[in-house]
Amino acid sequence: MILNRVLSVSFRTISADKACFSAYFYTFGRSFAAANAICRRFCNGNILPSVTKGLMSHSSLSMCAQTVHFLHSENAPMYVSRAVRFDDIQMFGVVHGGVYLEITEEAGDKIVSQHYNRDNENSKIPVIPVLIKIEKSQFIDKANLGENLIAEGEIIYTAPHSVRVLVSLYAVPHLGSGDRRLISRSWLWYVLLNGNDHNKLLPVRPMQLKNSALEMEGKLEHERNKADRQRRAEVKYESDMEYSSTFSARSSHLISREHSGWKAFSRAGPILKWMDELTGYVSNRFAATICVTGLCDDISFLSKITPGSFVTLTATPVFTSKSTVDIQCFADVETISDGHIVKERAIEAFFTFVALRKASKQELTMKQLVPETSKEKAIYERRQRLYEERKQSSKNLSKIK
Numbered sequence: 001m002i003l004n005r006v007l008s009v010s011f012r013t014i015s016a017d018k019a020c021f022s023a024y025f026y027t028f029g030r031s032f033a034a035a036n037a038i039c040r041r042f043c044n045g046n047i048l049p050s051v052t053k054g055l056m057s058h059s060s061l062s063m064c065a066q067t068v069h070f071l072h073s074e075n076a077p078m079y080v081s082r083a084v085r086f087d088d089i090q091m092f093g094v095v096h097g098g099v100y101l102e103i104t105e106e107a108g109d110k111i112v113s114q115h116y117n118r119d120n121e122n123s124k125i126p127v128i129p130v131l132i133k134i135e136k137s138q139f140i141d142k143a144n145l146g147e148n149l150i151a152e153g154e155i156i157y158t159a160p161h162s163v164r165v166l167v168s169l170y171a172v173p174h175l176g177s178g179d180r181r182l183i184s185r186s187w188l189w190y191v192l193l194n195g196n197d198h199n200k201l202l203p204v205r206p207m208q209l210k211n212s213a214l215e216m217e218g219k220l221e222h223e224r225n226k227a228d229r230q231r232r233a234e235v236k237y238e239s240d241m242e243y244s245s246t247f248s249a250r251s252s253h254l255i256s257r258e259h260s261g262w263k264a265f266s267r268a269g270p271i272l273k274w275m276d277e278l279t280g281y282v283s284n285r286f287a288a289t290i291c292v293t294g295l296c297d298d299i300s301f302l303s304k305i306t307p308g309s310f311v312t313l314t315a316t317p318v319f320t321s322k323s324t325v326d327i328q329c330f331a332d333v334e335t336i337s338d339g340h341i342v343k344e345r346a347i348e349a350f351f352t353f354v355a356l357r358k359a360s361k362q363e364l365t366m367k368q369l370v371p372e373t374s375k376e377k378a379i380y381e382r383r384q385r386l387y388e389e390r391k392q393s394s395k396n397l398s399k400i401k
Helices: 033-042 097-119 212-234 268-287 374-400
Strands: 003-015 018-028 063-071 078-083 127-139 148-158 163-172 181-194 197-201 249-254 290-301 310-320 324-337 340-356
Touching (some): 097 127, 097 163, 097 290, 148 212, 163 212, 181 212, 268 310, 310 374, 324 374
Antiparallel strands (some): 003 018, 127 181, 163 181, 181 197, 249 310
16 A cells, blocks of 8 residues: 555645645655645546655655645746665766666656646647757766755747756755755757657747846757757768777667656666666776766757667767766667668767776876777867867856856
8 A cells, every 4th residue: 555644635826827736645665656646636637747846754664754746837847856776876886877867857858748738738639748859968966875866847948849948956865954966957958749649749839038048048059959950860870880999889778668658669768877877888998997977968869769679879989088088879779660670870979977086086087099080080079179168168157256
């Protein structure tokens, strides 16, 4: 029995366009399924939760107290929470970077769905939010075992058929007092698919933004995304890409129903976690020391991956700075269709790792990569320009502060 006791339930109107529904209860386990079930029961199943907040305190009996709030307001952020578990910790004692990316995607899914459903509550067309690009995901700090991860998602730009979302991930001490710490910050792009026709995009309601700088930045990034996708469409797919680097590595995975959740195709989170694992292995092997994820950027999702597909990941180092190494990673998918095997590129990504000393965990000088082929040299130069731009931007920001 998941639900043990309901302490109190309340519904109140805050303003003409905002309402709050709260439930305070005890549950067993770590899931918010009981929270969603009871809130839907009190609302006759007619509403979807817009904002979910939760802090859990586990005892020896796995008892936890949870508070869930549902807000309905323009520009309201979305919160997703979960505790850091043993299986989230990687071999070097820190939380797996893929865990951060999984909860980040979940928060983005929910805020985009909320934005569409606000004006289409009576629509019978199911909506599927699809992550199409991660501009950048910065890893600023690390979470510890037992802490709560809280992802806060907010929409920062809307185009006619796409949405730009900023997701900030925080860690909150599990027991005792302490301020929340910023763990990562990610900029994501989503589109909305028609649940009845996965090849049809749904229009996005425009949203007035108070920050003109964010709006201008969103417009520029949207134009870059359009040009980038057009360029990728013209590139011929290479199914058996070989690298001269001896540090390249591959891994293969079968996509099952558990990776798709409620969607008809795979979520990005599980695949990003596999990519983080593989690129982490390549970076550790290349640097011959501990490497941790510092940044991932330019992650493009080029095609849908359905359950039953076979995914092959390929990772190789493409650029090195004084203390970092950039790993390029591809996800190629094989799908069986009417007696034929269709191969296509599904995801392209770059992960940046920082080399650390094992004892002191301080930054270590990175072994330098020497590109050999013309293609490797082109990628190296492009990543080097990007590295210099970030370095200069960081200097300018420090001067302002």
